[in-house]
Amino acid sequence: MGRETVLITGVSRGIGKAMALRAAREGYEVVGLSRSRPDGFDGHHYAADLGDSAAKEVLNEIAATHRPTRLIANAGIVTVAGIDDVSDDDFEATLRVNLQSVVWTVQALAPVMRQEGFGRVVTLGSRAALGKAGRIAYTSSKAAITGLTRTLALELAPSGITVNCLAPGPIDTEMFATDQPPGSPAREALIARVPLHRMGTPDEIAHAAMHFLSEGAGYTTGQTLHVCGGLSVGGMSA
Ligand code: NAP
Numbered sequence: 001m002g003r004e005t006v007l008i009t010g011v012s013r014g015i016g017k018a019m020a021l022r023a024a025r026e027g028y029e030v031v032g033l034s035r036s037r038p039d040g041f042d043g044h045h046y047a048a049d050l051g052d053s054a055a056k057e058v059l060n061e062i063a064a065t066h067r068p069t070r071l072i073a074n075a076g077i078v079t080v081a082g083i084d085d086v087s088d089d090d091f092e093a094t095l096r097v098n099l100q101s102v103v104w105t106v107q108a109l110a111p112v113m114r115q116e117g118f119g120r121v122v123t124l125g126s127r128a129a130l131g132k133a134g135r136i137a138y139t140s141s142k143a144a145i146t147g148l149t150r151t152l153a154l155e156l157a158p159s160g161i162t163v164n165c166l167a168p169g170p171i172d173t174e175m176f177a178t179d180q181p182p183g184s185p186a187r188e189a190l191i192a193r194v195p196l197h198r199m200g201t202p203d204e205i206a207h208a209a210m211h212f213l214s215e216g217a218g219y220t221t222g223q224t225l226h227v228c229g230g231l232s233v234g235g236m237s238a
Helices: 012-027 055-066 088-116 134-159 173-180 185-193 202-213
Strands: 007-008 029-033 044-047 071-072 119-124 161-168 224-227
Touching: 007 012, 007 055, 007 088, 012 029, 012 202, 029 055, 044 055, 055 088, 071 088, 071 202, 088 119, 088 134, 088 161, 119 134, 119 202, 134 161, 161 202, 202 224
Parallel strands: 007 029, 007 071, 029 044, 071 119, 119 161, 161 224
Antiparallel strands: none
C-alpha cells in the first residue's frame, strides 16, 4: 500500500483538490491535509494548520498510519504587500505556510521513503518567483522553494527519492480570484501578457504533477517546471 499512497497538502480546493481527484482516478490512495475538509473527496482527510508547528504531530501520524511514499506539498497562501507595507506578521506567516511547512512535511515522510528506497516529492513554486511587484512575502517564499527543491533533490537522491517543483502561472482558483478578481484591470492585463492568452486550470497543474509522481519520472530530479502558458518565457519582456 505504501508505495501507492500520496499525501497532498492544501487539498480542500483549487489546485490541491484537482490533484487529489486526479490522483484518485489514476489509482493512488490519497491522503489529504488542509484546515477544512474538501467536498466530494473520498480519501482520508486530516485537518491541520500548516502555519502552526503542532501540524508536525499530524504529519508524523500520517507517516506512521499511511506510509506515503509520494508527496505533493501544495498548500500555500498569498499576501499582497510591497516593500513599504509588508508586515513582520504577514511575512512570517507566509514563509511558515509556504516554505517551513514543506520542510516539516518532508521531515515526516522522508524516513518512510528511505525505508522503501523510493519516493516522489513535488513542491509548488510559482511563476511569480521570477518577480512580481507587490508580493514581497509570497515571491520570497516561492523563490526559496526552488532552492529547497534542488537541495532536497541532492540529499534524497541516494535513497531513490526524486524532488521536483511545479511553478504555475496564473491559475483560475480562489487564491487568484481573491488576489486579482475576474474583470479586474490587473487580471486582464496579466492575461494579455500570457502567450497562450488565457489563465490555466487547476487540472492542467494536476496533469503535470501526475508526471512527477509517476514511476517513469525516476530520472528527473531537482527541476522546476513552469506551467504558465508561456508567461515565464515570453511574458516577461512585454
Ligand atoms: P487556494 O485555492 O487558495 O487553495 C490553497 C489550499 O491551501 C487550500 O486547500 C487551503 O486549505 C490550503 N491551506 C492554506 N493555508 C493553509 C494552512 N495554514 N494549513 C493547511 N492548509 C492550508 O490556492 P491555489 O491557487 O489552489 O494554490 C495552490 C498552490 O499553488 C499554492 O502553493 C500556490 O502558491 C500555488 N500557486 C498558485 C497559483 C495560482 O494562480 N492559483 C500560481 C502559482 C502558484 P484550507 O484553507 O482549508 O486550510
